[in-house]
Amino acid sequence: MNALEELIRRLASLPGIGKKSAGRIAYHLLSADRSVAESLAESIRTLNDRIRRCSLCGRYTEADPCDICSDGGRDRSTVCVVEQPQDVEVMEASGEYRGLYHVLGGVISPMDGIGPDKLGVAGLLKRVDHDEIEEVILATNPTVEGDTTALYLVKLLQERGVKCSRLALGLPVGGDLEYADRLTIARSLRGRTHY
Amino acid sequence: MNALEELIRRLASLPGIGKKSAGRIAYHLLSADRSVAESLAESIRTLNDRIRRCSLCGRYTEADPCDICSDGGRDRSTVCVVEQPQDVEVMEASGEYRGLYHVLGGVISPMDGIGPDKLGVAGLLKRVDHDEIEEVILATNPTVEGDTTALYLVKLLQERGVKCSRLALGLPVGGDLEYADRLTIARSLRGRTHY
Numbered sequence: 001m002n003a004l005e006e007l008i009r010r011l012a013s014l015p016g017i018g019k020k021s022a023g024r025i026a027y028h029l030l031s032a033d034r035s036v037a038e039s040l041a042e043s044i045r046t047l048n049d050r051i052r053r054c055s056l057c058g059r060y061t062e063a064d065p066c067d068i069c070s071d072g073g074r075d076r077s078t079v080c081v082v083e084q085p086q087d088v089e090v091m092e093a094s095g096e097y098r099g100l101y102h103v104l105g106g107v108i109s110p111m112d113g114i115g116p117d118k119l120g121v122a123g124l125l126k127r128v129d130h131d132e133i134e135e136v137i138l139a140t141n142p143t144v145e146g147d148t149t150a151l152y153l154v155k156l157l158q159e160r161g162v163k164c165s166r167l168a169l170g171l172p173v174g175g176d177l178e179y180a181d182r183l184t185i186a187r188s189l190r191g192r193t194h195y
Numbered sequence: 196m197n198a199l200e201e202l203i204r205r206l207a208s209l210p211g212i213g214k215k216s217a218g219r220i221a222y223h224l225l226s227a228d229r230s231v232a233e234s235l236a237e238s239i240r241t242l243n244d245r246i247r248r249c250s251l252c253g254r255y256t257e258a259d260p261c262d263i264c265s266d267g268g269r270d271r272s273t274v275c276v277v278e279q280p281q282d283v284e285v286m287e288a289s290g291e292y293r294g295l296y297h298v299l300g301g302v303i304s305p306m307d308g309i310g311p312d313k314l315g316v317a318g319l320l321k322r323v324d325h326d327e328i329e330e331v332i333l334a335t336n337p338t339v340e341g342d343t344t345a346l347y348l349v350k351l352l353q354e355r356g357v358k359c360s361r362l363a364l365g366l367p368v369g370g371d372l373e374y375a376d377r378l379t380i381a382r383s384l385r386g387r388t389h390y
Contacts, residue, residue: 003245007238016216041240043202050198
């Protein structure tokens with residue numbers, strides 16, 4: 001296998017990249033200025049050295065603690081629990097939340113052998129026990145595993161006298177009733193707001 | 196900008212990768228074994244050192260001349276002219292062609308200031324003049340620019356007594372009449388084969 005085929009194979013093993021896209025990218029790197037490939041290679045090579053998990057919230061960061069955990073302007077009484085580090089960026093992009101985060105690193109999934117001990121549950125409870133946390137927003141995904149994990153945490157958190165909440169379910173903004181699945185419609189009805 | 200944002204920006208500038216895919220890839224590289232990122236970085240970094248253009252046909256290759264040009268088993272009397280190096284791999288994948296190739300590196304496009312002098316035209320004519328080439332298959336894309344470039348080459352090649360041909364136009368195999376555009380239908384009618 002030559003260098004080009006090798007690169008195409010490696011690119012195609014990345015999420016969301018098929019064999020055709022991988023080929024297109026490889027040929028782009030060959031035809032573009034060689035600094036494009038060099039700087040991309042450098043970015044990828046140094047990524048794991050420069051980025052670590054925040055020791056408080058588990059988010060990916062260069063500085064530890066991360067800029068959210070060390071931001072004095074944020075509301076330290078609220079913690080939003082998410083499954084994956086990238087979920088923090090999604091929540092931040094909404095511009096609606098000013099509290100702290102806690103990354104679980106996954107969800108409880110007995111089928112895959114993932115119990116609470118493999119997730120950041122102990123860390124979350126430690127923060128709740130030691131810091132002045134009043135509310136935990138459970139922002140795991142609205143899936144069976146996400147719901148189960150949220151329920152499991154709610155039990156532990158309520159024992160500690162912490163207020164728990166969960167992200168609302170309903171129609172996506174700008175969505176179309178016609179394209180919504182029936183479970184979402186049902187949840188949007190159940191959670192309807194009154195004028 | 197931190198290392199993660201920098202990588203996402205670089206990935207998103209590649210063809211076919213949007214900001215969301217770029218994020219997904221970056222997080223994949225962070226969560227996967229670090230050898231994944233290291234070997235990918237190495238593949239990208241060394242690509243331009245290991246891959247060059249074949250001095251005969253212009254295809255990307257590690258060895259010069261490339262394995263097609265140096266393959267004694269191929270029909271050296273036929274040359275297939277394509278626009279881009281990657282088009283050679285597409286033709287090869289069909290398994291139908293056993294001749295040689297010539298990569299133009301683009302098409303004649305006065306609007307973009309690309310004339311025949313910027314394409315591999317001189318190299319093609321030199322090969323026709325010196326080698327025993329009997330037929331040139333013009334496999335530029337079926338676009339206005341591709342057709343123009345093909346016609347331009349046909350004139351030069353016929354002056355040299357070389358037989359010229361062009362890839363057939365028609366319905367794609369497994370295609371559906373309903374989804375074919377009217378120009379393709381028109382060409383498939385004009386080029387219909389009789390029983």
